Amino acid sequence: MxxxxxxxxxxxxxxxxxxxxxxxxxxxxxxxxxxxxxxxxxxxxxxxxxxxxxxxxxxxxxxxxxxxxxxxxxxxxxxxxxxxxxxxxxxxxxxxxxxxxxxxxxxxxxxxxxxxxxxxxxxxxxxxxxxxxxxxxxxxxxxxxxxxxxxxxxxxxxxxxxxxxxxxxxxxxxxxxLSRIKSLELLDFIKKIKDKENGNVSDDALKLIIKISEGSVRDALSLLDRALLTLDKEKTLDLASAQKIFGYFDKSQLISLFDLIFEGKETEVLKTYRKIYNQGVEPKIFINDFLELLYYFKNIESLNIDGTNFSLNDEEFDRIKKISEKVNNKTLILFWQFTIKALEEFDIVSNQHLSMEMFLIRLIHLKDITNTSDTNYENSHLTNEEINQTSLSQKKDGDDLFGIKDKAETIGQMKNIAQEEDITLKDDKEFETQISPISSFDDLLKICSSKKEIKLKYQLEKNVNLVSFEDQRIEISFNEDLDKDFIKDLSLKLYEWTNNRWIITLSKTKGQPSKKQIEANLRKELLENTKNSSIYKSILKSFPDAELVDVKINVKEVKND
Incomplete structure (x- = not known):
């Protein structure tokens, strides 16, 4: 040496x-x-x-x-x-x-x-x-x-x-x-170094050093060196002190936070997070530890304490195991995807602390949605077989298997998850408030506006070409910009608004121009007509460099006429 x-x-x-x-x-x-x-x-x-x-x-x-x-x-x-x-x-x-x-x-x-x-x-x-x-x-x-x-x-x-x-x-x-050094082997090594240096460091603090070092001997020794220099030799460096030195927080706080999220206690969740934040933990470090905890919740049954690379002690391991029994795996997977998505926000929003709090609040509401959906699915859904039987019983002469008339070279009905899944039944009073008459494509656009479904309305206006619109049946063609979830979203909203299952069919027939294209064509025609008018020609005589950019119709004058 x-x-x-x-x-x-x-x-x-x-x-x-x-x-x-x-x-x-x-x-x-x-x-x-x-x-x-x-x-x-x-x-x-x-x-x-x-x-x-x-x-x-x-x-x-x-x-x-x-x-x-x-x-x-x-x-x-x-x-x-x-x-x-x-x-x-x-x-x-x-x-x-x-x-x-x-x-x-x-x-x-x-x-x-x-x-x-x-x-x-x-x-x-x-x-x-x-x-x-x-x-x-x-x-x-x-x-x-x-x-x-x-x-x-x-x-x-x-x-x-x-x-x-x-x-x-x-x-x-x-x-x-050269492989990473195994946790137990690295722990024994730095224990010997600690003893040679006469350092007072607890085993839990050493395990935290091993976790941070990620199998690197040099990192482990550098962290141990830093730890020994921070406290007086008479004091013992415990886990709490090590967490402050290295910018890590107690995992039990994060486990408690997760439990509060699942219980829907928003105020307590924010208090707990702010307490962690005040310890000097950066939001990105926090959210990475949050992802690690989600992994443990999902896979706790297949893990052991040594296999977690000293991330958890016995008490934390048992707590996670107990809480995981009442948490749905689908919810955990959804939380994971949502957390990964939230990481992208930190590169956009300047105040990451606020983004972190909003992320936790959204998780609470996301948990409510997933739980409600699971309960409804278990208790009040029709089966696929029942839906198929209903469709067959309603088939008319001249219709195909799905009740669609043989016209316009239909290339097949693309049923999405919302059409294939069982439909949740609701109370009659809720039906009365939600049912809205939709008898035309324009009615559909109006209800999208009234229900604040701006994205759906945008897709209908810009990327959809209407072929036919009948009672509970819509036949369309579309362009390449159509959102991949459009069929699913539209079917779900139509059922929510009308209490009826709608059949949405994709056709090879080009169909009518989209609403946006119709508007563009009208605007182009209006511009051409205006350019050919005597008023515009007289203006060009006085201002030869003038160029007509847009034409707006005075609605009041049109009404008065």
Missing amino acids: NKNTKVLALKYRPQTFDDLIGQNVVAETISNSIKANKVPNAYLFTGIRGIGKTTTARIVAKSLNCSNGIDKLCKDDLCENCTAISNSNHIDVLEMDAASKTGVDDVRDLIEFSRYGPTTAKYKIFIIDEVHMLSKQAFNALLKTLEEPPEYLKFIFATTEIKKIPITVVSRCQRFD
């Missing part, structure tokens, strides 16, 4: 293969290849940040150049070569950061330097970190040397983005994918 630094991530950096954690297969494979004198031309280490790519590269360099050999690799009393490699100043082991030296000229200098044999060590070794940052020309310049290097020359590459490296380079290397 490096005794000359106080930073834990460097102080406890592994110096031999035995010190590495979580990479046993990689360490054993490389050790065996060196012992068998079957060393590849180039190594390629890939994986997430902080799991030992550069560290492993240095250990490999030591193993190849140690004066004592691989079997007696230096651990504490380092030889001259191992000391120089650990301090990154060995004359034959060159470390290069590809992020700062990306060009072909840098690689040419490297190739030129490779022509000379090692000075004091057995091998000349080039360690290139973040190798994916090299330019395409630089990679091409490296190919020949990489494939047939001198016996004394070895390359060791490290990268976090393997997909950015040309396959021609990867195929010339012996590739090792």
Whole structure:
């Protein structure tokens, strides 16, 4: 270990293969290849940040150049070569950061330097970190040397983005994918570091560090370093203190918040969220933790406490399991989709805190809708078979199977979910208030306006071409801009407004122009007529550059006439 630094991530950096954690297969494979004198031309280490790519590269360099050999690799009393490699100043082991030296000229200098044999060590070794940052020309310049290097020359590459490296380079290397460190293994490791540093940190606080680090040893050590420096040595860093330091909040608060959402207690929900927000938790961090909790609610039966990567303790695990028993899976999936959608708002609205509160309020109302819909479905729906029997009994002579007359080359009735699903029955009093006469396409547009169904009205006016309109039957054609949910939405609203099931049919016949097209045609005709009028021609004589843009009819004058 490096005794000359106080930073834990460097102080406890592994110096031999035995010190590495979580990479046993990689360490054993490389050790065996060196012992068998079957060393590849180039190594390629890939994986997430902080799991030992550069560290492993240095250990490999030591193993190849140690004066004592691989079997007696230096651990504490380092030889001259191992000391120089650990301090990154060995004359034959060159470390290069590809992020700062990306060009072909840098690689040419490297190739030129490779022509000379090692000075004091057995091998000349080039360690290139973040190798994916090299330019395409630089990679091409490296190919020949990489494939047939001198016996004394070895390359060791490290990268976090393997997909950015040309396959021609990867195929010339012996590739090792370093895995994330398992939670229990990383916990044992930082416990030992904590004890060596005489730190007072609770196990729950250490588990939080493991969760935040996401399997990265360097991140875990950096967080532990920060935690040990924050509190006095006489005090113990507990979970609550760790959450404040790292900007995380108690999961039990989030579980309580979810329970309040499902109970529909809006005031309590907002109070709980504001309490979390006042702890310094950013809305985006909050909503990501909310998504994580939704995942646990949906899949709690198939999880165990160790499998949650220390996100939950025993009490929280049991609470989620208990609450999940009374929550419908459909509601949880809908909550997940709605939450993902809400993330997009945070890039638009400047005050994310307000967006977060409105998001929680919408979830409460969304829960009410899903619960009502589930209850109605279970208690008061007609079955598909009953609907089909009713349709058959109402069939008339000359009609097809669905009661549609054989005309206008009908290409089939596209029944949507609302038509196929069972229809909810309501009280007679509600029917009386909702029933509205719709006897024409214009009536349909009027009721859309009165019911504030602006989107539906827009689709009807702009994207629908009417073929025929009869009692409870509409035959249409449409353009490519028609909303994919149009049929479903229209059927649902027609049943809601008239208490009757309507049959909506799509036809190959082009049908009448859309309302918007009719308006555009009338406006165009009016413009042409006006341009041909004597008044407009006399205006052009006085103002030759004038151009007629629009014509508006004076409604009052028309009525008076």
